[in-house]
Amino acid sequence: ETGVTQTPRHLVMGMTNKKSLKCEQHLGHNAMYWYKQSAKKPLELMFVYSLEERVENNSVPSRFSPECPNSSHLFLHLHTLQPEDSALYLCASSQDWSSGLITGELFFGEGSRLTVL
Amino acid sequence: GDSVTQMEGPVTLSEEACLTINCTYTATGYPSLFWYVQYPGEGLQLLLKATKADDKGSNKGFEATYRKETTSFHLEKGSVQVSDSAVYFCALSDRWANQAGTALIFGKGTTLSVSS
Numbered sequence A: 001e002t003g004v005t006q007t008p009r010h011l012v013m014g015m016t017n018k019k020s021l022k023c024e025q026h027l028g029h030n031a032m033y034w035y036k037q038s039a040k041k042p043l044e045l046m047f048v049y050s051l052e053e054r055v056e057n058n059s060v061p062s063r064f065s066p067e068c069p070n071s072s073h074l075f076l077h078l079h080t081l082q083p084e085d086s087a088l089y090l091c092a093s094s095q096d097w098s099s100g101l102i103t104g105e106l107f108f109g110e111g112s113r114l115t116v117l
Numbered sequence B: 001g002d003s004v005t006q007m008e009g010p011v012t013l014s015e016e017a018c019l020t021i022n023c024t025y026t027a028t029g030y031p032s033l034f035w036y037v038q039y040p041g042e043g044l045q046l047l048l049k050a051t052k053a054d055d056k057g058s059n060k061g062f063e064a065t066y067r068k069e070t071t072s073f074h075l076e077k078g079s080v081q082v083s084d085s086a087v088y089f090c091a092l093s094d095r096w097a098n099q100a101g102t103a104l105i106f107g108k109g110t111t112l113s114v115s116s
Helices: A097-103
Strands: A004-007 A010-013 A018-025 A031-037 A044-050 A053-057 A064-070 A073-079 A087-094 A112-116 B003-006 B011-014 B019-021 B023-026 B032-038 B044-050 B056-059 B062-065 B075-077 B086-093 B110-115
Touching (some): A018 A031, A044 A064, A053 A064, A087 A097, B011 B019
Antiparallel strands (some): A004 A018, A018 A073, A031 A087, B032 B044, B032 B086, B044 B056, B086 B110
């Protein structure tokens, strides 16, 4: 099993749909992250969870709703998205939140490519 | 706030050419600096890091030196290979800044394409 697994790899949805992105990590880490990767823009941090508690919400629109039921799983629920939300959504994990800041060792999944029509 | 600026790509090189990808940063505290690499179809991977001024990070033939006086962390490699073709991201972590909940701050990424 790879360290961080994201599903689905590709998702096409209409603006009225509701869908979810899933991330699972098999590394025994305590911190998980959602980043948004858009062309020609820096990676944008969306959410950080540490021990299943949200520690960061980077002014993300409410149409994105994260869920972290346990330290191994992270979801991003999507509803009434806009075409500009089309991007690659990356999940990452680190041993814990503070060590992630110090060591910089985040482990990323391959991403979910989202297209909003 | 903290930020990272990378040179615009794409960078196109022939095999065995020298590589430099420029990265400068703005930080309020004493950041650690990182380079990540994203190969086609894969997630980002940590390539190298430096945690204080004058430190040199190195891995897989790549090097970068933390220059506090110029606030830079340029990525270099003396002889690139086709397999180095990827997107390279400079990032920082300013754990001493007064920003609760901070995670890594990334640049836009620089695409490197190496041809044989």
